[in-house]
Amino acid sequence: MARKHPEPVQDVKKRRDAALSALVGGVPYIQFLGIRFDRRGDELTALLPFDEKLIGNPFLPAIHGGVTAAFLEVSAIIELSWSLLWEDIESGAISLEDLQAGTLPRLPKTIDFTVDYMRSGLPRDAYARARVTRSGRRYASVQVEAWQDNHDRPFAHGAAHFLMPRRESE
Amino acid sequence: MSERKAQFAKQFINAIPHAGALGMELTQIGDGKAEISMPYDPKLVGDPKTGVIHGGAVSALMDTCCGAAVMSHPDAPAGTATIDLRIDYMRPATPGHSIRTQAECHHITRSVAFVRAVALDEDDDNPVAMATGTFTVEGR
Numbered sequence: 001m002a003r004k005h006p007e008p009v010q011d012v013k014k015r016r017d018a019a020l021s022a023l024v025g026g027v028p029y030i031q032f033l034g035i036r037f038d039r040r041g042d043e044l045t046a047l048l049p050f051d052e053k054l055i056g057n058p059f060l061p062a063i064h065g066g067v068t069a070a071f072l073e074v075s076a077i078i079e080l081s082w083s084l085l086w087e088d089i090e091s092g093a094i095s096l097e098d099l100q101a102g103t104l105p106r107l108p109k110t111i112d113f114t115v116d117y118m119r120s121g122l123p124r125d126a127y128a129r130a131r132v133t134r135s136g137r138r139y140a141s142v143q144v145e146a147w148q149d150n151h152d153r154p155f156a157h158g159a160a161h162f163l164m165p166r167r168e169s170e
Numbered sequence: 171m172s173e174r175k176a177q178f179a180k181q182f183i184n185a186i187p188h189a190g191a192l193g194m195e196l197t198q199i200g201d202g203k204a205e206i207s208m209p210y211d212p213k214l215v216g217d218p219k220t221g222v223i224h225g226g227a228v229s230a231l232m233d234t235c236c237g238a239a240v241m242s243h244p245d246a247p248a249g250t251a252t253i254d255l256r257i258d259y260m261r262p263a264t265p266g267h268s269i270r271t272q273a274e275c276h277h278i279t280r281s282v283a284f285v286r287a288v289a290l291d292e293d294d295d296n297p298v299a300m301a302t303g304t305f306t307v308e309g310r
Contacts, residue, residue, distance in 0.1 A: 026213040029224035053191040056234075057249075064188035065237070065252040066230025073226045107217075114256040148261045 018099040019089045023081055026102050035069065035074055042086055048077040051085040055123065062166050063121030068146065071128060072158035076142040079130035081107045082160055086148075106165035108140060117154040122148055126155070138164055182238060187268045190229060200277035206235045209268045221265035225299075228289055229257055231271050232301040236285040238275035246278060248269055248309030253282070255303035263298045267291040272297035273301075281307050 016039065024030055024037055033054070038045045048054075048071050056064025086104070088094045094105075128145035145157040182187050183196045183206070192214065198205035208231045216224025233255055240250040263269050273287035282304055288297040 005191045026215050027224070028218065033226070044240060053187050053262050055187040056189075058185055058187060062188065064230060064233070065255070066233040068224075069186055069229040069233060069255065069257075070224070070226025073229060074224075109262075110259050112256065112258045113225065113229065114254065115229075115252075116254045117252050120251065 015089060015092075015096050015099070018096055019085055019094070020082070022102050022104055023078060023085070026104075030074055030165045031072075033074070035071065037078065042082070044075075044079055044082055044129070046071065046078070046130075048126040048128070050124050050126075055107055057120075059130075060120060061123050063123065064112060065115075065117060065121075067136070068115070068117065068121050068156045069115045069158070070127075071126060072115055072130075072144045072146055073110065073160065075112075075128040075146070076144045076158060076160045077108065077128045077162070078111065079094070080132055080135070080142050081142070083132050083135065084108070084164075108162035108164050111139070111161040111163050113158060113160045115156055115158040117156050121146060121155050124148055136164070140164055182241070183234075186234065192230060194231065194234060196238065197270075198239055199242045201272065202246075202278070203273065204235050204238035204242055205270065206231060206238065207268050207270045210266050214263075215265075217262075220262065222262040223265075223269065225257075226262070227260055228259070228269060228284065229255070229301055230259055231269060232273070232287050232289060233303075235271040235273040236287050236303050237277065237303055237305065239275045239280075239285055239287070240283040240307075243275045243278055243283065245287045246275070246307055248300060250283060250305045250308060253304040253306060255301060257299055257301045259299050260297055263289075264291045264293070269298060275305075278307065283307055 036047045054067045101154045128146040134141040145154045147154045214227040271289045275283040287301040
């Protein structure tokens with residue numbers, strides 16, 4: 001049997017980018033904070049460009065601890081949702097038309113979230129990457145880390161548990 | 171709440187750009203306790219299908235309220251910073267209602283302040299979220 005011809009790279013990118021933009025673009029709070037996601041294959045990096053409205057202590061000045069927590073939480077939930085969607089994006093089970101219309105399956109819900117503050121967030125751009133450490137049928141665990149100028153000196157990290165969406169068959 | 175404390179509380183919140191961006195209003199402060207309310211706003215929605223506020227906005231509210239509680243404690247001389255904060259999300263906040271948080275600094279040492287907080291909407295008996303945190307004690 002002849003090998004299936006690989007899909008053109010631009011079609012693959014188009015579908016992946018549409019999935020990411022459906023996941024992120026539809027959430028008002030993510031837009032409010034100005035968070036964007038950079039994608040390399042299946043790897044995501046969250047980006048929080050600095051803005052005056054993110055300041056918590058105007059005398060230092062420093063990014064609000066709540067903004068840091070929210071940034072970590074958004075990064076964690078998007079990473080987990082992305083990992084859940086990935087196979088369906090790749091197989092084409094979720095169509096490009098659905099993605100462009102913003103139609104997505106149900107997403108996980110946060111059960112709890114813990115954040116450790118290692119340094120104060122400086123008034124400049126921040127980045128975050130999350131890692132799904134366990135993805136079960138009902139629960140998932142995610143770890144997430146945020147840094148600014150120097151990746152080796154993270155300013156905060158978080159750990160979260162999520163309740164997985166019920167499958168349609170259940 | 172005394173006139174002077176109330177004035178201080180108002181200035182405290184007004185000086186935080188992000189608290190203003192979220193529309194936070196400090197309704198009570200003193201003796202290690204604080205209460206802050208955040209109005210419902212469509213721009214803070216986390217799930218557009220249901221209109222429920224994003225957990226991150228609740229975290230920001232909890233963090234601010236816990237910090238305010240620490241600063242209002244008689245044994246806390248100056249500023250404070252969050253060491254860690256854990257939030258349990260018990261249920262989604264009802265869309266359209268403001269979220270109120272009540273925080274209490276229940277123990278303080280020379281270096282660390284221990285705080286717990288609760289987030290409520292219109293149903294006082296059924297909290298939306300609870301938080302436990304530790305904060306630094308500065309300027310001593």
